[in-house]
Amino acid sequence: METIDTASICKALGDANRLKIVQTLSGCEKCACVILEALNISQPTLSHHMKILRDCGLVNVRKAGKWCYYSLNCDTLRAFQQFIAALDCRPVESECSGPACG
Incomplete structure (x- = not known):
């Protein structure tokens, strides 16, 4: 299994716009x-x-001339x-038997 930075991925996916990008x-x-x-956001x-999604490894970018094409990093x-x-x-x-455990 590929080593991933799970916390960075969770943080990246914690934004509604980034979730919509991944869905898109x-x-x-x-x-x-x-x-x-x-x-419907600015460039x-x-x-x-996209930088955040690329940095955590969720998204790949391919440049063709002046255009950028994005895809999910399936791995x-x-x-x-x-x-x-x-x-x-x-x-x-629960194995807890203390008074706070109820």
Whole structure:
């Protein structure tokens, strides 16, 4: 499994615009202009969000001339999915018997 910075990914995904960017990139590469239209934000704001998503490894960028094309980094995304899937959310009986545990 690829080593990922889980905290950085969670922080990156903690912003509604970045979540929408990731959803927009699901399934295919997109030009920055398409992402801008989908989010209705300024180009500098998009650049800021894309830098954060690239820095945590969730997004790849491909430059073609003056255009930037973004896609999800599937290796990082799969590693993050595995991290989430490994969390145990079953109810657990408390072993605590102190007065604060009820």
